[in-house]
Amino acid sequence: MSQERLNNSILENLPPEVIKPAYDRSEVTTGIVHLGIGAFHRAHQAWYTENRITAGEKDWGIVGASLRSAGVRDQLVPQNGLYSVVEKSNAGTKVQIVGAVSDVYVAPESPQQLLELLAQESVRIVSLTITEKGYCHDPASGNLNPQHPDVVHDLENPQQPKSALGFIVGALQLRKERGLPGFTVLSCDNLPSNGHLLGRVLSQYAEKVDSELATWIADNTTTPATMVDRIVPATTDEDRNELESILGCRDEAAVMAEPFSQWVVEDNFLRGRPEWDKAGAMFVDDVEVYELIKLRLLNGSHSMLAYSGYLAGCETVADVMAEPAFNKLALHFMQTEATTSIDVPADFDIAAYQAQLIERFENRALRHRTWQIAMDGSQKIPQRWLGTLRQQLANDGPIDVVSFALANWIRYVSAVDEQGNEIEVSDPLAAELKALCDQYKSQGARKLAAAFLAFTPVFGDDLRESARLQEKLSDWLQKLETEGTLACARKYFAEI
Missing domain, CATH: 1.10.1040.10 (N-(1-d-carboxylethyl)-l-norvaline Dehydrogenase; domain 2)
Incomplete structure (x- = not known):
């Protein structure tokens, strides 16, 4: 078994049938921070973004953040953020190396560092795949659950948040204090009216912090609704071993996916967006x-x-x-x-x-x-x-x-x-x-x-x-x- 991990230095040595990044990764700057950088994001939104970076939109690079564990960081960082999307169907297998992700933060290790990243002016979109439970809401009513342990913790410890809501509101507070514009917050989770739900719980959370801040956030953010669709099963060791026989190196961050992918997005962005529609996404007025x-x-x-x-x-x-x-x-x-x-x-x-x-x-x-x-x-x-x-x-x-x-x-x-x-x-x-x-x-x-x-x-x-x-x-x-x-x-x- 190969001890060498996938990384920048061996891209050119990969087999010709493997699709590789066709751009200079050193020229890509960060425009998106993604919270919850699991397998689905890597096979979906980052995959669409890879297409646009390849087309020359190099100011939309992604930095990922894990809100709980260091697992994904430990997979991706030793590989310079590179990973494979392996499309599997009854007709065969297709491998693409994605280079859109430059770094991964682990929120519990340094919450202040993540807040500062989110507060950078170049970051224009903060996207989320944090699963339904990550919104700290009551699923039956769709409202913020003020008794949620993470909400209670974050309101008491605003410099050391645990939840996505705590990080987003904390970063927007820094932007307000520094005279910087806000950003678009893009939910990519399977929730009905996910943008409206996200906007509501963000507003309810911000009100508990400071009503003036809540008003500023309402004026300086948008929360477009999205619909995402791609079947992305959990990657197994068997999958990684099979991929290693194709690549000739080890990819610990590989994701498996079906060929089908769909993304419908409400076109309501505060400070621009990648032209994801040219990669197959659909922009609509009502999702x-x-x-x-x-x-x-x-x-x-x-x-x-x-x-x-x-x-x-x-x-x-x-x-x-x-x-x-x-x-x-x-x-x-x-x-x-x-x-x-x-x-x-x-x-x-x-x-x-x-x-x-x-x-x-x-x-x-x-x-x-x-x-x-x-x-x-x-x-x-x-x-x-x-x-x-x-x-x-x-x-x-x-x-x-x-x-x-x-x-x-x-x-x-x-x-x-x-x-x-x-x-x-x-x-x-x-x-x-x-x-x-x-x-x-x-x-x-x-x-x-x-x-x-x-x-x-x-x-x-x-x-x-x-x-x-x-x-x-x-x-x-x-x-x-x-x-x-x-x-x-x-x-x-x-x-x-």
Whole structure:
């Protein structure tokens, strides 16, 4: 195994079929700071930005920041920020080296250094992929959670923040004091109206710091909405070893991705932006309908397949899709429940989009683990399923599949699978959800369903009032308990 890491000095020695940066990296200056520089950002926004730097837009280089751990910094910095995007499909593999990222900061190691970076005038965009839970909000209401431990900490320790909100507001305060302009704050997370939500929680946080600052921030920032889409599974050692045999050197920061990529962006930038549209992004006045289509069809189906597939013993999404019952169920859910909850634009070919999603889920070259998709369900479910559910309940429409999905999620967060084995549930509310299961499971499916629908951090205050939903959810919980997930999928959805 090669001991040499990917770095600037060996770029020219890489195989000719590998796409390499076609520009002088020393000429690139920082215009973007990205908070939460995980695999998705590296395969998506940084990949689009690489295209524009290659085209000559060299003032849009990226410095990344990890808000929690040093893992990504330790992968990227020894490689001069270089990493591979490995596109994998049933047709083969394509490797591109991305050079858009010049450095990575680790916020807990030096929060003051990150605040100063964010306060630099050359930084015109601060972008985010911090996952749903990183917004320190109440998912049911969309408002700032003032009791969130990071919010409490940051308000008391403004020079040593932990949260993205604390860093952004702290940096904007420095800019105000120094007479510098603000910046665009660009959410790239899977949240409905992510720009509006980000603007709201930033404003609510800033008000707690200083109302005059909050007014200045409102006048000196924009928070465009975005919709992002690319399947980026976690990179495994097997992936890295396979890539090493192609490159002839070690890339610890490599990311795996499908060929498909989509980015829809509200064109509302304070101080310019890269011409990402020339790299395939779409700039629009209103992102919301595209976002709903993606959240409810792609993300909604993905989560449904993840929970039911995991309980059925499937390790990856492609494994789930290889089971005909689940394959049919995914398309059925999109057609009958998710799509009919949205006012789809007349010029958008929704049938083609549905077929494309099925094909993407069937990609066996990407090992996208059901367990990975199942993470943080309490934060994802309000966006991915509950909008569909509320719309269908209001219209007396079908709720069979979304109720089946919810029942599987409840089984999943019980932390015990159908064989009695422990499930490692990764969720900020894992303890509370398991406690609900433990408390009510012995009282029967109806009591368990009622207890979950009354759990306001996920379901809000309204869904507990639906007798139809209570009945459907308790019915599925009972069937899953006695028959199991796979048997239920095969038996009750056989005629779709």
